[in-house]
Amino acid sequence: MSTRSVNIIGAGQCGTLIAIMLARHGFKVDVYERFKDPRIQDPEAGRSINLALAARGLNALHQVGIDTLVEPLLVPMRGRMLHHQDGRTEFLRYGQQADEEIYSVTRLGLNQVLLGVADDLPNLSLNFEQNAIGYDAPDRTVHVRDETDGSLYQVEADPLFAADGAGSSIRRSFDGSDTFGGIETLLRHGYKELSIPAGPGGEFQLATDALHIWPRGGFMLIALPNPGGDFTLTLFLPNVGDNSFESLSDEASVVTFFETYFPDVAALIPNLCDDMLNHPLGTLGTVRCRHWHDRGNVLLLGDAAHAIVPFHGQGMNLAFEDCVLLDRLVTEHGNDWANVFARFEAEQLANANAIADMALDNYIEMRDTVRDPKFALRKALAFELEKRLPEQFIPRYSMVMFHADIPYLVAQQRGEVQKALLEEFTEDANSIDEIDISAAIDALQKRLPRIDTVRNDLAVRRS
Numbered sequence: 001m002s003t004r005s006v007n008i009i010g011a012g013q014c015g016t017l018i019a020i021m022l023a024r025h026g027f028k029v030d031v032y033e034r035f036k037d038p039r040i041q042d043p044e045a046g047r048s049i050n051l052a053l054a055a056r057g058l059n060a061l062h063q064v065g066i067d068t069l070v071e072p073l074l075v076p077m078r079g080r081m082l083h084h085q086d087g088r089t090e091f092l093r094y095g096q097q098a099d100e101e102i103y104s105v106t107r108l109g110l111n112q113v114l115l116g117v118a119d120d121l122p123n124l125s126l127n128f129e130q131n132a133i134g135y136d137a138p139d140r141t142v143h144v145r146d147e148t149d150g151s152l153y154q155v156e157a158d159p160l161f162a163a164d165g166a167g168s169s170i171r172r173s174f175d176g177s178d179t180f181g182g183i184e185t186l187l188r189h190g191y192k193e194l195s196i197p198a199g200p201g202g203e204f205q206l207a208t209d210a211l212h213i214w215p216r217g218g219f220m221l222i223a224l225p226n227p228g229g230d231f232t233l234t235l236f237l238p239n240v241g242d243n244s245f246e247s248l249s250d251e252a253s254v255v256t257f258f259e260t261y262f263p264d265v266a267a268l269i270p271n272l273c274d275d276m277l278n279h280p281l282g283t284l285g286t287v288r289c290r291h292w293h294d295r296g297n298v299l300l301l302g303d304a305a306h307a308i309v310p311f312h313g314q315g316m317n318l319a320f321e322d323c324v325l326l327d328r329l330v331t332e333h334g335n336d337w338a339n340v341f342a343r344f345e346a347e348q349l350a351n352a353n354a355i356a357d358m359a360l361d362n363y364i365e366m367r368d369t370v371r372d373p374k375f376a377l378r379k380a381l382a383f384e385l386e387k388r389l390p391e392q393f394i395p396r397y398s399m400v401m402f403h404a405d406i407p408y409l410v411a412q413q414r415g416e417v418q419k420a421l422l423e424e425f426t427e428d429a430n431s432i433d434e435i436d437i438s439a440a441i442d443a444l445q446k447r448l449p450r451i452d453t454v455r456n457d458l459a460v461r462r463s
């Protein structure tokens with residue numbers, strides 16, 4: 001019989017949120033985090049400063065009642081602002097309902113709110129500077145090093161939630177066994193973060209209500225607003241070859257590259273060369289596992305189970321969705337961990353694989369396809385179909401970002417059918433007026449069932 005206490009490795013977004021949920025179920029929760037408390041010192045300054053929060057993440061925060069604490073940190077983004085190479089800008093709305101927007105949030109601010117809420121729970125303890133260095137399957141224990149004095153001790157997996165991120169030491173302890181069958185696939189592109197400060201009066205120097213993209217085919221630059229008036233930029237580029245991080249090795253090459261591809265924004269980045277040459281180069285990759293649990297002892301979740309590339313802005317949203325699902329399963333099955341973990345994997349693994357694929361697709365869309373004039377036309381047709389048949393057609397982007405009640409796998413599968421239909425009906429048209437909308441509606445009704453037959457029950461309506 002399992003005990004009423006649980007151990008969690010990692011106090012990132014996922015580890016902290018699940019800790020709060022399990023503590024509220026009455027479990028005694030211990031969280032072990034390798035870094036210092038980020039409310040005192042940001043251990044990862046320079047790494048993915050802000051993130052896009054969408055419906056699935058908001059739904060999770062709403063379910064634990066902390067969306068109101070997070071709201072002051074959010075900057076709404078209603079669409080993509082494309083910055084074309086010739087200097088033209090083009091705004092493409094993400095959705096057509098007033099509330100169909102996503103939110104830029106600082107990673108640090110969000111983590112600080114979550115940790116503050118966790119700290120207030122008497123049956124939850126946060127243990128910082130405690131590094132899980134490996135898992136011992138036969139003994140069902142984690143070896144932990146106290147980074148403050150170097151001492152070693154063991155923590156029981158009865159059970160253990162491994163929320164220790166993409167490079168999870170718990171997952172990797174099982175490499176070579178069939179337990180998780182984890183595969184890590186690195187993208188050949190990396191990223192560097194830069195920033196545009198607020199203007200002299202604290203004003204934003206680009207439109208604030210958009211996620212800005214400079215799509216350049218094989219690579220791209222993006223910018224997300226922060227509440228203080230500044231923007232965090234992320235340059236995604238191949239690691240080697242022409243126009244790669246390797247080729248941008250000195251000031252001259254950085255200046256030439258930015259003057260060629262991003263002349264409008266280069267002038268707004270005060271420390272361009274220093275930042276490009278000195279900021280860390282981030283790696284991007286996908287983690288896929290065949291299984292996420294070791295009987296009732298260990299469960300991987302969040303990035304430890306399913307890291308994905310960031311191009312759909314969904315890694316954290318998916319990690320939060322994991323927590324919502326687990327919370328529901330614990331409500332239904334209590335501490336029957338073997339059962340809870342098996343159900344969790346059965347419900348969520350295919351969804352994680354689906355969003356992993358869609359995130360990879362979206363890199364090509366963001367850096368390249370958005371430049372095709374047919375992209376805007378297909379989007380216009382998609383909005384028209386959604387307006388006329390909202391229970392039959394929701395654009396794939398909207399299903400992923402705005403509909404927490406539509407599983408990722410369903411969004412992917414319906415998205416394939418919809419994509420073929422949009423391509424077919426825009427092929428010979430140059431504007432929406434040239435498209436036979438009634439024929440498109442007929443085709444849609446033949447090819448797809450109504451959406452209400454496939455919704456899940458993870459989402460609550462936001463008040």
Ligand SMILES: Cc1cc2nc3c(=O)[nH]c(=O)nc-3n(C[C@H](O)[C@H](O)[C@H](O)COP(=O)(O)OP(=O)(O)OC[C@H]3O[C@@H](n4cnc5c(N)ncnc54)[C@H](O)[C@@H]3O)c2cc1C
Pocket residue numbers: 009010011012013014015032033034035048050051052053130131132133163164165166168169191234282301302303304308310312313314315316317318319
């Ligand atoms: C450039 C970039 C942009 C992104 N943009 C978005 C976005 O816009 N929207 C979105 O939803 N997602 C985005 N993501 C993904 C998102 O950051 C992750 O999916 C999310 O942070 C996962 O949360 P997590 O808690 O599972 O893992 P993490 O946030 O990585 O947390 C893991 C925690 O475990 C700790 N830890 C690790 N190893 C150990 C150990 N051995 N012992 C103890 N503690 C340990 C770490 O210190 C960390 O605190 C982006 C990612 C990147 C790289």
